[in-house]
Amino acid sequence: MNYVDFKIPTSLAEARAILTELGDQAMPVAGSTLHVFLRDESPKVGVDISRLGLGEIADAGDHYAIGATTTVADLHAFSAPGWVLNRVAEAFVTQPIRNMATVGGSVVRVFPWSDWPIPLLALDAEFVITGDQERVMSAKDFFARQPFHHLQPGDILTSVRVPKMPANAGFGYFKERRTTTDFSRCTVAACVSIEEGTLADARIAIGAAVPMPIRMGAVEEALKGAKPSAAKIETAVLNGLEGVRWKGLHGISDDYARHLTVVRMVDALQAACDEATAQTGEQK
Amino acid sequence: MSKRKFKVVNQPLRKIDSLSLALGKPAYVGDLKPADALIIKMLGSPHAHARIKSIDVSAAEAMPGVHAVLYHGNVPRIVHTTAGQGFPEPSPYDTFMFDNKMRFVGDRVAAVAAETEKIALAALKAIQVEYEVLEPVFRIQDAMKDGAPVIHDEPEAKAVIPVPYEPARNMAAKVDMEIGDMEKGLAEADETVDHPFYNHYAQHCPVEPHVSMAWLDREDRIIITTSTQVPFHCRRIVAQTLGIPVQRIRVIKPRIGGGFGAKQEIVLEDVVAMMALRTKRPVYWEYTREEEFVASRTRHPMLMRLRMGAKKDGTITAVGLDATSNTGWNGSQGLTVVCNSGSKMLPLYRCDNIHFLGMAVYTNLPAGGAYRGYGATQAAFAYESAMDELAEKIGMDPLEFRAKNHIKSGETSPVFRALGEGSEGVDQVITSCELARCIKAGAKEIGWRKRKPHTAKKGRYRRGLGMACLMQGSAIPEIDMGAATLKMNEDGSFNLLMGATDLGTGSDTVLAQIAAEQLGTTLDKIIVYSSDTDMTPFDVGAYASSTTYLSGQAVQNVAQKVRKQILKVGADMMDCKVKELTIEDSVVVRKDGSEQVTFSEIALYSMYTANQFQIGDISSKIVHHSPPPFAAHFAEVEVDTLTGQVRVVKYVAAADCGTPIHPKLAEGQVEGAVMNGICYALTEEYLFNDKGRMVNPNFGDYKLYTLSDLPEMKTILVPSYEKTGPYGAKSVAEIGINGPLPAIGNAIYNACGVRLRTGPFTAEKIWRSLQAGGEIPFEEGH
Known part of the structure; x- marks a missing residue:
């Protein structure tokens, strides 16, 4: 620069x-x-823009409002009911970088290996942009293209709203890297909720192995209403890959990027289901 | 010399430069840069193989702030080698300061010295170059084909010692050695293995990249301050390259931020010296990380074929190692590295029938050079992988197979004589070897007894144990020389002046310990200065695991001489015979306790009172042996059989380095080398595009472990006493890097049945091998 x-x-x-x-x-x-x-x-x-009072995490009832200049270190240290982003922060490079990097900076420009868009997609986060008028964008819309293109001169991303995970929900997150300081080669986040032994909701997002982070809608649809079995999850993932363009980063082939992501999608969904099941005290 | 209780040696004392470094005091070349230094930047070739048809530097020269532009048209054309080695060098002369032929992406086109980096970079953009692009060659097998593009077609290219050198066939070096009859040995075997292996590119990645500066003193001598492992070779080669006398050059080595062999090369110093001459201004050149990866030096990639045979009882009947290195665009260290692939590993196991064929081949990729392990790393991968495979074939535990065959104290190997560094080697009998204890201690620590074959393992995540045995050397016998000067000051302190080069290893501390122990004083009384070609005696420099063993002997010898002088003066002062005296804690005392004089009193007496002279001396040392350190390494890994991801769970390195002069530093050397080796095994990888351009020349994409990636590690120093070394010491710095590639490879096999013959062991390779039932077709990599 x-x-x-x-x-x-x-x-x-x-x-x-x-x-x-x-x-x-x-x-x-x-x-x-x-x-x-x-x-x-x-x-x-x-x-x-780090001195505008945008560096706090606030409990806003059904969601947490994260100021855009909140550091990843603060996301890491924060602990509250329904809060899972500390797990994402844990896998975010190293503490010196967590001390500096902010949530806003991590989402306004998306690189192939960016971590944060994936969990925020899976969690159905919302993005608050303050311009002449305040507007709120869904994660799907926000990440549909490079997010900084949503910002007009004078616009500032001021807050990210992250819904609280309900008591019957579980979260799974995997980031594949060679070392702690490595860029991700495959990032997967899954969020599910279980009601009466079936998946009431399933959301899964992937990144790094694809050009831009995306929600895996077909996988989600296949799982909703299903019993959360390993076989069902695997089938849903394998059948839900159509149209995805795979891109291997840092020396891995597109083929392997696909394979790795598939494995980790299953892992993430399974981990989320296990957690949700444990939360609800229900048996699989 | 015998074992005895040491006071300074073998103690984990405070490293003598630790406080100043911890306080961030100016110590490195970059800290010493004059404020008015011009900044040098280099224009690199965009083509892997090309000839410059025309070059116009006039616009760059005319830019305000630009003081000089160097290119092939305005500098001497003197062929030389960049390898900092003994003279005459075993590396071919195939390099010029600048040439009109480009041999790799990043090759020197033109250098600019300007007031600021910004101006220098702008000037590079103003240089107009027209290239004739030539067909490049990137792979060893392609470079050896008839009709392959010839990389060194210049008439000046030559070998300066009588060794095979055929640049017209891209052959930079060749050595062929046979002991006994390998084919006969293979025929006598009950089981044989015959496999290819490929060692990949890697860079040393010192925290401090190559950095040099130069200026002219009032006598117009060129003062070069540079981050080098070889200040005296640097002086000689710069003088040769510029065509000026050695006496016009002074090379100063300040603290170094890591070298690992990369700085055993003259990479920047010729240009900074020439720029200082041209501009009459201080000049400064620091490589970017990208330049460090591309234009510095690398580990020589090697293509290997390993053949072995053994009887069912575990007797090894034949070993054949064909090692062909990719020496890249120049032949720096090509011959000696490949020779070391044979000489540093083949004596490890007893065998009567050994064949070794070593070659170094030019390609249009970055140049190989000296790198910790120096050929032994590459051979250890092939040999120790094959040992495991052969052990399995004859139905013997791989640990037992090694224990049965490894060389022991009192034994010799014909390889020592047959294979030296570009010439015949030196006979030697092993006088210290605790490899058996290393194996035993390491096996216990890793839990070898619980090891099961991979066929007994189930589930997604599978753990495996692997091991490797290793040896290296300690200096190059009959070639390497070190020297030290020691003089006493009036307060009883000593100046220890050495050409030996501490490149961050702590050798200044280690050598000061040896001096203090011999003198009978404490470490804080030794003032170390290293290295400065005007001020310190000659030393070949820090390479070949030589500093403690070789320079340590020079220091011990000179300290012994000075000790005698001290005792003589003490005897004069106390009017007694020398044999009535001894030294205790910087005090010369009569053995009957009746009288004593302090070192300070002795120094003052000799300087001011009677029989005045400077207590001090100089000593040189050339070694006749290269006693190998030995090591047994053990790795426990966990493989995710769905993704191919491998995790090192625990790593145990048991090393016999003789007496560790500074146990903590020795342990640090082992741990650092093991981490270095683990990265080489798992994450380090040069990625090139189809034009020969490295596409990941930065630490974001080329991955090294940080401390947060550290697996559980255990270092066990198993002491021996090497009677030819200072206080029983051998080397320790290099050997540790040789273990992880084979030990982890063997552990992966033990975990999941996948045998990898090409590094690094990436998740994708393991996954593909699992898909293929255990092994994928062999392919030469980068």
């Missing part, structure tokens, strides 16, 4: 005014870890 100036607004309104004025020349900055991967050499003005 080629920074020619740096602004430090202290309120959301001030930040928005600066961003509006600078337009494409502005680069919102919080944790800055993203910038390692950006190759834009055009002159930019860094706009520090």
Whole structure:
């Protein structure tokens, strides 16, 4: 990045005014870890948005509202009923990077190996963008294309709403990497809820092995209303892959990327089902 | 010399430079950069094989802030080798400061020295180059074919010692050795194995990349401060490359942020020296990480064929090792690395019929060089994998098979004489070997007795145990030389001046311990200075596991001489005979306890009072033996048979390095080398596109373990006493890297029946092998 100036607004309104004025020349900055991967050499003005009061996690009833500049370290340390993102944070690189990286920075630009879009898709998170008017986008819409394209000059992603996991729900998350500091080669997140021994809801998202993170709708549909057996999960996964374009990263073949993701989808769903079953005290 | 209780040696004392490094005091080349230094940047070739048809640097030269541009048209064309080795070098002369032929992606096209990095980079973009693109060759087997593109077609390319060298066939080195009759030995065997293996590319990945700076002093001498393992070779080769006398050059080595062999090469120093001459300004050049991967040096990839035969009773009847290395665009260390593949592993097991064929082949890929293990790493993979396979075939426990056959103290091997470093080797009898105890201790720690065959294992996650035995060497006999100067100061402290090169290993501490032990003083009284070609005596440098064993003997010798001088002065002062005196804790005392003088009193006396002279001396040492350290490594792994993922659960390294002069540093060397080897086995991989460009030259994509990936590790130092070494010491720095590839490979086989012959052991390879029923077709990799 080629920074020619740096602004430090202290309120959301001030930040928005600066961003509006600078337009494409502005680069919102919080944790800055993203910038390692950006190759834009055009002159930019860094706009520090880390002092706007957007760094808290709030209990908002049926969901947690995560301020966009909340660090991954804070997501890691946070503990509350229905909160599972600490598990995702645990597998997010190392503590020094967790201390700097923010949830907003981790989702506004999606790289093939990005971690956070996958669990946020599976959890049906919502994204709050503050512009001239506040608007809320579903995870599916938000990640349907590169998210920063949703932002007009002056817009700021201010919050991510993550629904609380209900008591009868389970969460499974797998990230495949060679070392703790490695980029993911396959990320899978699954969230299920069980009612009276059957899957009332099943959501699963995948990333890294595909060009952009996606929800696996066909798999989800096949599981809803089913008994959560290993055979059923495997069948649903294998039958639900149509149309997925596989992309192996960092030296692995597309073929293996597909295989790995399939295995981990089954694992994630099984782990989620096991957890949900344990939560509800029901037997499989 | 006999075993005795040590006071300084064999103690885990504080590393002498630890505090200053921990405090971040300026220590490295980058810390010492003058504020007015010009920055050097290099334009790399975009083509793997090409000839420069025309080059125009005028626009770059005209840019404000640019002080010089170097390219093949304006520097001397002097053929040389970049390998920092003894003279005359066993590596071929096949390199020029700049050439009009490009031999790999990243090859030197032109260098710019400018006021800032930004200006230098802009100037590189202003250089106009027209290339004639030539057909490249990337694989060993392709480079050896008739009609393959010739990489070194320049008439100057030559070998400077009498060894086979055929650049017209891309053959940079060849060695052929037979003891007994291998084919006869194979015929006598009850069981045989015959398999190919491939060792892949890897880089040393020192935290500090190559970095050098140079300026002219008031006498117009070139002062080079550089991160090097070989300051004296550096001085000689830079003088040769620039065509100037050695006396015009001074090379200073400050602290080094890791080398592992990469800095046994002259990679930057010729250009910084030439730039200093041209610009009359201090100049500074630091490799980027990408340049470090591509234009520095690598482990030589090797294609191997390993044939072995054994009788049912476990007697090995034949061993045949064909090792062909990919030496890349130049032949640096090509001959000696491949020789070491034979000489450092083939003596490990007794056998009467041994054949070794070693070759080094040019390709249009990054150049190999010295890298910890130096050929033994590659051979250990093939040999120790084959040992396991043969043990299984004859129905013997692999541990028992090794224990029955490994060389022991008092024994010799004909390989020692037959195979040296580019020439005949040196006879030697093993005078210290505790490999049997290493095997026993390691087996107990890993729980070898619980090991079951892979056929007895079920379930998705399967665990396996594997092991490997190893040997290396300690310096190069009859070739390597070290020297040390020691002088006493009036407060009883000593200056120890050494050409030996501490590259982060802690050798300054180790050598100071040896001096202190011999003198009868404490470690804090030794002021170490290493290395500076103007100030310290010659030493070949830090390579071939030589520093403790070789330079340690030079230090011990000089300390012995100085000790005698101290005693003589003490005897004069106390008016008695030397034999009536001894030294205890920096004090010369009469054995009857009646009188004593301190070191400080002795130094003051000799400087100011009577019979005045400087207490001090210099000593040189050349070694006649290369006593091998030995090791037994054990790995426990867990394989996910659905994904092929492998996890190292526990790793045990039991090593016999003689007397560990500094046990903590020795342990650190073993652990560091094992981690290095685990990464090599599992994660490190050069990925090239079809044009020969490395596509993952950064730590984001080329993966190394960090401490958070560390498996459970146990290092066991099994002491022996090597009577030819200083205080019984042998080497320890390299051997540890040789174990993980075969030990983990054998453990994977024991876990799930998959035999891998090409590194690294990626999850995808294991998965594909499982799909294929245990083994995939062999393929030469990168």
